Amino acid sequence: VRARADKFPFIVVFPQCETVQGRRYLERWLAGSPDATRALEILERVEQDYSVDRDREIVTGWSMGGYGAWSLAMADPSRWAAVVPVSGGGDTTRVAALKDTPVWVVHGPKDRIVFPERSREMVAALKAVAGARVRLDEPESEAHGVWQWAYDSQILEAWLANPRDPLPGADVRLEARGTPLPRSLQPFVPVAHVGGAAYLRVGREVLDSIVAAIPTAVPKDLLSGKLEPITIQDIDGGTRKKRTKSYYEATLEDISYRGEIHSAEMTPRDDGTVLVKMALKxxxxxxxxxxxxxIKLEEKRVRGRRRFVPKSRKQKFLAYDSQILVARRKPVLLEFVLKPTAADRRLSLGLVKTGFQIAPDQFEVVGPPVVEATGLFQETKRKRVYERIVASLLEQRGLVEDKVQEAVPTMLTAMEQKLELADSPDLLSSLWPLPVFQPRVRLWPEAVVVEKSGLSVAMGITVAAADPATAPAKPRELVLVKDLITKVPRTRSLRVGVAPGLLDPLTQMVIDGGLARIDVRDTPEPLVRKLGDRGVLARVIPAVGALPATTELRTELVLTRPISISPTDESASASKSPMGFRFKVPGAQLIVSARSGAEWEPMAVFDFTLEHTARLKFMDRVEDEGQSLKISFPMKPVIRMTGQLSPNVKVGNRQVMPKIFQAEFDRAWQAYARKALESTVVVSDLEFGEVSFPLTDIDWSSPLLSVEFGLAPQLGVTLPRASKPRFEAPVIKGAPGKNGSPDERGRRLKRQTVQPRR
Incomplete structure (x- = not known):
């Protein structure tokens, strides 16, 4: 909505969930909950304050809000014109209430936070109701972040504007526009700065290929823009040395420029600088x-001396569509030298110098095809003005050279701003193993090294506070890998590395923030949810069987110590043989609580540790898609559990059966690992213009896990060579005349292309 604020066609109400404790995640937006009740009250206030069509009110929500959308709609179906749950689920026994309300469901098929089965179950139940209208979309390759796809869809948006229309057929695909999101969707308040967390290595071979692909990869309008108006005096050719009483002044307005990059070259040097050459055409x-x-002048005495000063100015002529043409026959070379540095968590490209010259035979002028003149001798006047404009523009070669060089710092500043990374969820998405809050992080450059063999960048991350209101005044400072820049492998390939030890401080921050806990009923895996079933708990804690049936029970999964991942001794290179790594949870609890009144009381605590070995294997490459990887857990986990009743529990039978709970948890964890952690994924080639970089290896050399991309074999030799230049004669359309009879308006000077004298 923020990205398309000027075009978004709806009034949108965004109630915020204020419940942070005491209620399950998936119950916080359910009909009748405090947050859901407040949301409806906000909507009613909006209806009073704004012009709202109450017959076209739609309820939608994502994740926890997706559950809320289902629940609110089923509780009062006549209130809503349509329902759009995204990554949600709900009570399948109540969906019949929506038989007269259209429902469009969206869920990512690779969602590991809320399994897509939850939406499929709701849709299947609704389809079984006669007359129900429902559609389910599962955009390929999308996961829990599918909301970005759904809410950016023109098809969905158009239907929501007219929800009485039939739902689009299956032949109409749900496609996103590709709207760039704002840099941050919520306040990013740092809680910690972690140095030595990741690195990027661009070897010389890859760098050459990337640079060679620039002409086909950069936007067509990269070399385009506007210039400030230019004023040229003595346009009539008179010399100001004589004391004439008038002269002519030309003002060139609405100036724009455009050009093409023919080829590029980037040479890293051992002195830490990079020489960039761009052939422009x-x-x-x-x-x-x-x-x-x-401009008419008058003679005045100024400070005791007689001077000519402007008395009046009068517009005499208008000319249209003059042009300067550069590099129509062969390229002109723009050179500049950079010295990249990193300081204060920012990258500076450091422009050292620039060089750009245009040879006389590469600089041409096209005179104005239309010149407006008044009074007598118009043809003579037109010709004179035409000649003087051409002559004056031919004298601007140095100005054009200066303007091109002045554009370089602006271009570099824009590049530096783009390199200031926004939230980087992909850095953690493949490493984060918990079905709870994933920290928001941002990458920043820590150190840069430029040498003949390529470029190396060491990076740190900044972690955002889960709740900006509780963020410390001064963020924590810590370093994972000291002097990481010296440990970056100087390869010829493209490498991205991360320190898996990053999980330790991140999970500790989640623990410290009280977010590393979840009611098992809110987890995606049914066998994990079963750990809160009354029947299971009665077998584990016999005293549960003596509790009144009205006593509520819950089981929470709580992380008490940070998680770690470490390599096994199987293989250091996944491309050569399967790589193993150990996933360790050194401290966690299953806390069973009971509630007869308003407050939950801990009944028993089961402490456990978990260690599970995963295996990463390179599979056959998928043609036209990328490299296939398989992550599996071939061995059983090692789980150790102890348990005891809470001291304040007053029961006759204080016996607990941790081995039973351990066995149930073992089954639940293995099921969760199979569905949420095991996977076969296809890593697409990185593409830049006409060059592609396939995944070639994943290796783990403690303390760094590295992902390597190389050149596609058939492109390694040919791409760095510049292609034969093609130069296009511009198509110029003259503007029509603005005065005189039709015959006079059609009278145009013959267009001429003029080069400066050598």
Whole structure:
């Protein structure tokens, strides 16, 4: 909504969930809950304050909100024109209430937070109701973040504007526009800065290929823009040395330029600098409008001396569509030297110098095809103005050279801003093993090394506070890998590395923030949810059987010590043989609580540790898609559990059966690992223009896990070579005349292309 604020066609109400404790995640937006009740009250206030069509009110929500959308709609179906649950689920026994309300469901098929089965179950139950209207979309490759796809869909948006229309058929695909999201969707308040967390290595071979692909990869309008108006005096050719009583002044307005990159070259050097060469072609500077004024002078005494000063100015001529053409026959070379550095968590490209010269035979001027003149001798005046404009523009070669060089710092500043990374969820998505809060992080450059063999960047991360209101005044400072820049492998390939030890401080922050706990009923795996079943708990804690049936029970999974991942001795290179790594939970609890009144009281605590070995295997490459990887857990986990009743529990039978609970948890964990952690994924080739970089290896050399991309074999030799230049003669359309009879308006000077004298 924020990214498309000027075009978004709906009034949107965004109630925020204020419940942080005492209620399950998946119950916080259910109908009748405090947050759901408040949300409806906010909507009613909006209806009073704004012009709202109450017959076209739609309820939608994502994840926890997706459960809320189902629940609110089923509780009062006549209130809503449509329902759009995203990554949600609900009570399948109540969906019949929606038989007259259209429902469009969206869920990511690779979702590991809320399994897609939850939406499929709801849709299947609703389809069984006669007359129900429901559609389910599972966009390929999308996971829990599918909301970005759904809410950016023009198809969905168009239907929501008219929800009485039939749902689009299966032949109409749900496609996202690709709207760039704002840099941050919520306040990013740092809680910690972690140095030595990741690295990027671009070897010389890959760098050459990337640079060679620039002409096909960069946007067509990269070398385009606007220039400030230019004023040229003495346009009539008179010399100001004589004491004339008037002169002419031309103002060139609405100036724009455009050009193409023919080829590029980037040479890293051992002195820490990078020499960049860009061959430019087909550069056109347009001057759509030139105003020519006559400036009349009068003689005055100024500070005791007689001077000519402006008395009046009057517009005498208008000229249209002059042009300067550069590099139509062969490229012109723009060179600049950079010295990249990293300081204060920012990257500076450090422009050292620039160089750009245009040879006389590469600089041409197209005179204005239309010149407006008034009074007598118009043809003579047009010709004179035409010649003077051409002559004056031919004198601007140095100005064009200066403007091109002045554009370089602006271009570099824009590049630096783009390199200031926003939230980086992908850094953790493959490493984060918990079905609870995943910290938000941002990467930043820590150190940069430039040498002949390539570029190396060591990076740190900043972690955001889960609740900005509780963030410390001064973020913590810690380092994972000291002097990481010296440990970056100087390969010829493209490598991205991360320190898996990052999980330790991140999970500790989640623990410290009280977020490393979840009611098992809110987890995606049914066998994990079963750990809270009354029947299971009665076998584990016999005293549960003596509790009144009205006593509520819950089981919470709580992390008490940070998680770690470490390599096994199987293989250091996944491309050569399967790689193993150990997933360790050195401290966690299953806390069973009971509630007869308003408050939950701990009944028993079961402490456990868990260690599970995973295996990463390179599979056959999938043609036209990428490298296939399989992550599996071939061995059983090692779980150790102890348990005891809480001291304050007053029961006759204080016996607990931790071995029974351990066996149940073992089954539950293995089921969760199979569905949420095991997977076969296809890693797409990295593409830049016409060059692609397939995944070639994953290796683990403690303390770094590295992912390597290399050149596609058939492209390694040919791509770095520049292709044969193609130069295009510009198509120029003259503007029509603005005065006189039709015959006079059609009278145009013959267009001429003029080069400066050598």
């Amino acid at each position: 087909n550069i056109i500077v347009d001057f759509p409008l030139t105003r020519i004024h006559e």
